[in-house]
Amino acid sequence: MPADIRKLVVQVDETRKEQGQAVEPPTRRAVAIAVIANPYAGRYSENLDELIAIGEELGALLGGKAVKALGIEPGQAHSYGKAAIVGEGGELEHAAAILHPKLGAPLRQAVEKGAALVPSAKKRGTLGTAIDVPLGHKDAAFVRSHFDAVEARVSDAPRAGEIVVAVAVTDSGRPLPRIGGLQVSEIEGKDGLR
Amino acid sequence: MIDIRRVFTQVEHIHHEFGPRAAEPLVRGAIAAVLTNPFAGRYEPDILPMMELLDPVGVDMAHRLHAAMDVPLEKIATYGKGAIVGAAGELEHGALWHVPGGYAMRELLGWKGDRAAYKAGTVDEKKTGQPGNALSIVPSTKKVGPPGATLDVPLTNINASYVRGQFDAIEVRVPGAPAADEIVFILAMTTGYRVHDRVGGLRAENISKWDGLR
Numbered sequence: 001m002p003a004d005i006r007k008l009v010v011q012v013d014e015t016r017k018e019q020g021q022a023v024e025p026p027t028r029r030a031v032a033i034a035v036i037a038n039p040y041a042g043r044y045s046e047n048l049d050e051l052i053a054i055g056e057e058l059g060a061l062l063g064g065k066a067v068k069a070l071g072i073e074p075g076q077a078h079s080y081g082k083a084a085i086v087g088e089g090g091e092l093e094h095a096a097a098i099l100h101p102k103l104g105a106p107l108r109q110a111v112e113k114g115a116a117l118v119p120s121a122k123k124r125g126t127l128g129t130a131i132d133v134p135l136g137h138k139d140a141a142f143v144r145s146h147f148d149a150v151e152a153r154v155s156d157a158p159r160a161g162e163i164v165v166a167v168a169v170t171d172s173g174r175p176l177p178r179i180g181g182l183q184v185s186e187i188e189g190k191d192g193l194r
Numbered sequence: 195m196i197d198i199r200r201v202f203t204q205v206e207h208i209h210h211e212f213g214p215r216a217a218e219p220l221v222r223g224a225i226a227a228v229l230t231n232p233f234a235g236r237y238e239p240d241i242l243p244m245m246e247l248l249d250p251v252g253v254d255m256a257h258r259l260h261a262a263m264d265v266p267l268e269k270i271a272t273y274g275k276g277a278i279v280g281a282a283g284e285l286e287h288g289a290l291w292h293v294p295g296g297y298a299m300r301e302l303l304g305w306k307g308d309r310a311a312y313k314a315g316t317v318d319e320k321k322t323g324q325p326g327n328a329l330s331i332v333p334s335t336k337k338v339g340p341p342g343a344t345l346d347v348p349l350t351n352i353n354a355s356y357v358r359g360q361f362d363a364i365e366v367r368v369p370g371a372p373a374a375d376e377i378v379f380i381l382a383m384t385t386g387y388r389v390h391d392r393v394g395g396l397r398a399e400n401i402s403k404w405d406g407l408r
Contacts, residue, residue, distance in 0.1 A: 008219075009206040012262070013369075017199040069205075069262070130369075151369040155344070 003054040004037035006162070009154055010069045018175040027172035029150045031133060032065035034058055034165045041089035041161035051097035055165075059103035062167035063110030072171050077111035078184075079146045081168045082118050083133040085125040087158035095122035098165055108138075111169060115192040116141040125164075128155050133168040139189040144181025145173035196247050199376065200228035201255075202368045203262045213390040220389045221269075224347065224366045224382040225259040227251060234282040234375035245290045248379070252291075252298030255381050260302060263383065271386030271398065272349040272360045273299050273328075277336040277379050280372035288336035291379045296332035299381055303328040303352055328352045329406040341370050347382045351398060356408050358395025359387045 010033070016026045036058075039050045067074055082103060084095035099120050108114030119134035119141075130153035137143035152166035173184070188194055203226075207219040229251075233241055260267065275295040277288030300307070306326030333348035333355075344367040351357035364382050372378045386398070396408060 006210055006212075007206055007208050009204065010262075011202065011204045014201040014203075015199070016201070017197065069203075153367070155365040 001039070001050060003034065003057055005034050006037070007035040007154065007157065008065070009033040010065050012069050013150065015175045021176055023175040025172070027170070027175045028070055029135070029168060029170045030066040030069040031150055031152045031166055031168045032062035032069065033152050033154060034062060035154055035157040036163050036165060038087060038090045038094055038161050038163045040094055041087065048094065048097035051094055052101045055098040056102035056106060058098065058165050059167070060106035060110065062165065063107040063169065066167055066169035067110050070169065070171050074110060074112040076171055077138060077169050078172055079135045079137045079148065079170045080107065080111055080114065080118055081120065081133045081135040081149070082107070083121040083131045083152060083166045085123055085129050085131050085158050085164040087160045087162045088124065088126060089160035090124070090163060092122060092124060094163060098163065107167060111138055113189070114138040115189050117192060125158060127157060127159065128153060129158070131166065133166050135168055135170060137184070137187070139192070140182065140187040141193050142182045143173070143184055143187065144179060145177035145184065148174050195232050195244055196251060197230040198227050198251070199230060200368070200371060201258070202226040202228070203259065204366065205262050208389045211389050216389050220385055220387065221263055221265055222364050222382070222384040223259050223263040224364055224380060225255050225262070226366055226368050226378050226380045227255055228368060228371040229377050229379065231280060231283045231287055231375050231377045233287055234280065241287065241290060245293055248290060248294035249297065251379070252294040252381070253301060256298040256302040259381055259383060265385055267303065269385045270303060270352065270383050272351050272362065272384045273332050274347045274349040274364070274382045275299070275332050275334045275380060276345045276347040276366065277377060278343050278345050278372055279336070279338045280374045280376045281338065281340060282374040283338065283377060285336060285338055287377055291336070292334065295379060295381055299332060299383065300328040329404060330355045331406060339372070341373060342367060345380065347380055349382060349384055353404070353406070354396065354398070354401040354408050355406060356396045357398050357401070358393060359391035359397065362388055
């Protein structure tokens, strides 16, 4: 069963200036969000296969939409992250079923490579709940300039029987990073960490 | 005077609202530019010089929004605009957006009116036959608010404000903005009817007066 998608939202946040300093090139963060029906809302199900399959579907759909919104080639993506907000009729494990088993592989295809863990967040929430989607460099989790987060929020979701699923992709790190640590130019990209 | 710090775009596809799945989803988009408020922290009697300088900002935003929505121009059916002024500013600073914001989308959508008259507030659009596109007033809201404040931006048909099935509003919010000395200027457009519209009233295909209302 493909996901019953009620709504898709794509946001791009472009920062050109921070504290009076020009950010060149501007940093850009895209978030693609799907509002879907939770097939397990209101009951306990030991098996969560439907949500695992939906995770795979949304990894491709939302990853592709975020990259397209940035107008970049997949290989130009810098960092990524994922998150889910489960409506009151569901449980946290439903978010886990979407996010963890199968969402990552198609998302990594959408951004080309992606050796690093896809950082994630989840919570239970209601209409208009915001979630901070964590961001990390896709090839080396320790790149300090790319530790960040971007907010995702849909004003009329999740209803009790829904789940909000967000995938974030950037073409940059933070604006004006200057706290040292591993740099993009030093990435080895083998173990996903450095 | 014009110092754009951040640009935020948002596009949503609405497939259903617990009713029948739409053959074509409703597409709603909004773009928000975060600008430094040059008048923050003081009372400035003469703020009009900024209005003129916002013209190209509006035009650029309208084009960016249309590109992000990725729909043919003739599919754009409704529009709206708004402003959120940071805590060190006043509501009147947000009012600077009325002319350049409205003008920008009307220009994009093929308005054929007199720009000078529009700016002067003396435009008369009581004509017969469709004299152009984007005849309706662009509905708006504005407020003074903190970072992350939400604004409900009203939306109505671009040629006849009374098209009932297209009355709508879109919530716009830029996380982290406006700071006290910033203003968020917003434009919004959609492809039209609410996804399950069924409360009657004037339909877009029955617009006949071309006066911006009916």
